[in-house]
Amino acid sequence: MKKLLALLALLTAFAAQPAVAQLRVDVTQGVAQPLPIAIPDFVGDPQAGANIAGVVRADLERSGLFRPLDQKGFVERVTNINTVPNFGSWRSITAQGLVTGQVTQQPDGRLRVDFRLWDVYGESQMLGLQFFTTPENWRRIAHMVSDAIYERITGEKGYFDTRIVFISETGPAIKRVKRLAIMDQDGANPIFLTNGSYMVLTPRFNPTAQMIAYMSYISAKPRVYLFDIETGKQEMLGSFPNMTFSPRFSPHGNRVALTLENGGNSDVYVMDLRSRAIQRLTSDPGIDTAPSFSPDGRQIAFESDRGGSQQIYVMNADGSGQRRVSFGAGNNGTPVWSPRGDLLAFTKQQGSRFTIGVMRPDGSGERLISSGGRDEGPTWAPNGRVLMYSRGLGGGAGSQIWSVDVTGRNERRVLTPGSASDPAWSPLIQ
Amino acid sequence: MIRFSSSLKFSALSAALVLGACTHKQEAVTTPPPPPPVAAPAPAPAPVASGILPGSAEDLRVNVGDTVHFTLDQYNVEESDKALLGRQAAWLQKYPSVRVTIEGHADERGTREYNLALGARRANAVKEYLVSQGVSTGRVETVSYGKERPICTTSDEGCWSQNRRGVTIVTGGANS
Incomplete structure (x- = not known):
């Protein structure tokens, strides 16, 4: 159902703004202008949330294809990743992509990590994934999130979980x-x-x-x-x-x-x-x-x-x-x-x-x-x-x-x- | 939604593996300061033939000579080194129980793998020359260190020419 809603949002966005292409980076030419992307610290467990978002930002920044924006400039504060973001506030800080995420400790001790990738101009969710892992594996989950974002936006497999x-x-x-x-x-x-x-x-x-x-x-x-x-x-x-x-x-x-x-x-x-x-x-x-x-x-x-x-x-x-x-x-x-x-x-x-x-x-x-x-x-x-x-x-x-x-x-x-x-x-x- | 397995097992590295941090040495607070420097010892006398045990590794190194040099990217024994290798061969025949390894080295101007191969060529060229002078082939082994064991590190011909070398090392059977 969520997927369907996302698809509907995407279609609506295209209908309303036909000139806006879907968020995409072409890796074959090398980019002079990396894509501005907002990746606020993941909500839920504050320490794990900050750690994971930090690794994702560093991964994407090092790729040279993305420019993670400074959190200090964010207008909207993400508190719930299950609501649709206020895209206008993210556009106002020049973000083209937005990643929201949440880290929660499960009763069995495992970490549950959810994240969504949003197309700020297309006003649509591009990706939503959920991972379960042991707490000490948090860096690998962060790299998997980076790989998923990279793949969704570039069309190429990532290389961060390596x-x-x-x-x-x-x-x-x-x-x-x-x-x-x-x-x-x-x-x-x-x-x-x-x-x-x-x-x-x-x-x-x-x-x-x-x-x-x-x-x-x-x-x-x-x-x-x-x-x-x-x-x-x-x-x-x-x-x-x-x-x-x-x-x-x-x-x-x-x-x-x-x-x-x-x-x-x-x-x-x-x-x-x-x-x-x-x-x-x-x-x-x-x-x-x-x-x-x-x-x-x-x-x-x-x-x-x-x-x-x-x-x-x-x-x-x-x-x-x-x-x-x-x-x-x-x-x-x-x-x-x-x-x-x-x-x-x-x-x-x-x-x-x-x-x-x-x-x-x-x-x-x-x-x-x-x-x-x-x-x-x-x-x-x-x-x-x-x-x-x-x-x-x-x-x-x-x-x-x-x-x-x-x-x-x-x-x-x-x-x-x-x-x-x-x-x-x-x-x-x- | 995709659900990943909980274990995510990229096999945890064995606990036996040693972390680099372990190499730090803690200095005890009570360690006394080092003693004040005393008068510098007299420099070691220059080695003279009489002070070196004949047939020893030092005898080969000091009195015969253990190192020959090569031209860039070449591995033929230079005419100027043939006398030295002739002396090595004569020495090896005089001390027939001695076994040696020839180390082949290259300068930094070559890729790692190529220089390993080049060092092997050089070591082998020295070995072949010794064998041609009558040393039995079974007494001479070779090893290449490529560009991994320089004796100097500046990037100029003076240094490169020292690093392009073959060194005869006594590995057994010598007097000591």
Whole structure:
């Protein structure tokens, strides 16, 4: 019934003001003018209500697509989310969207979170959702609210209820301690997964975000390991006489593409996780490494210096059809296939300058999207609209994680506990 | 309305995982102040061959030389380093129980994975040279650290050239 009423309101609004388009943000071009949106603290439990609304505001603001308005300027005070807001008062403070929410403690101790997204000019409810969770899960609920708002307004899946696995760096550059770490997408809840007694590099999530593949120097033997987040168990992937590195899961998570070094030569292989059978995909005397599956699992991008300089190549997942795709200036490496399949992100190196770029999988349409000069190792948000990467600070000053829209707009630092590198973005948490 | 399950289980991380905050050390209030500085000790004498145990790790490092260098993005052993590696090979033949690991390193001008591969090439080039000089292949292991273990951190050729290196480390069987 409520849905029907909302629909009626929407229709009425269109009839009355046919010139007003429905609230919508186009994420494909990047927006210069983020959408003004009012997100008052959720009513009900005042502390939880303020906390959740605060995380939603921060999520949407960081996306660069929204401009949460300062609560101090609000004319109307929301006290009951089950009544229709006074849209005129929200229009008067330039809000185009309005989010009202309520947090209540259930008799069984769980939190119940309701929220509604309103189109202020269309004078209609765009979305109404309800969540139940344990109180300690409130941040996840906030991220789910952000994802729902983002999806309703942009038409794209959100990326806020996600986590980042990364390398935490401490100590001087010549004796850097590198630990495997994980945190929420917004930098909250950082946890170290290894103790720093051995170096770890290049972690990557599997498609369920339960498993991490990474490289570890445990026992001074650099090999690819798997880390089970639920159990904390680490396991060497296979048993090889020489270095294994640059792992990346297949889209279904049943295989890992990785690099094996033998006699100084590095080649790309793929291992089936159940049978542990290994298949060699490249056999060139050049360096072949940094494999990344296409989202349909049929192709693998990788880097090779077989042509005289480090460049990006694409091959079929069985190793056939290897072809160079990057022909832009400088060296090009670390290709990472977008979850949408439409682009490869990569690291371009010109002299000592490193920049993140994107190009189509055939190498056309190259664009550079980061501005740091020491940026490398891109990772995609699960919706393929935002990337993170490492930004070195130079002179042994450590490294930070930054994010940027695929359009090149909205470049920002991602908060980490201290120096950090090698981010890998999880899929949306299930 | 959508109803989400109550558990929302993105598996809670195991309680055994260590939080970074635990590394803070609480300083006891009663800790006495450090003693006043005394006269600086005399600088350690420059190492001389006679003070180093022959066949020890220090013997290799100080009297033979443990490090060779490479040109940018190259991994061939330089002519100028062949004499040093020849001495390493002779030393290894003189002390046949010694085992070594060759570390291959790169400067910062390469992506992480590429430099791991490049470091492996360099370590292997050193190993092959030692083997060509008669060292048995089973005594020489290799490891690449890519650009992860620089010995200096400025962004100039003087520093980069030091970081592009192969280092022979004694891992066992040496006198001590």
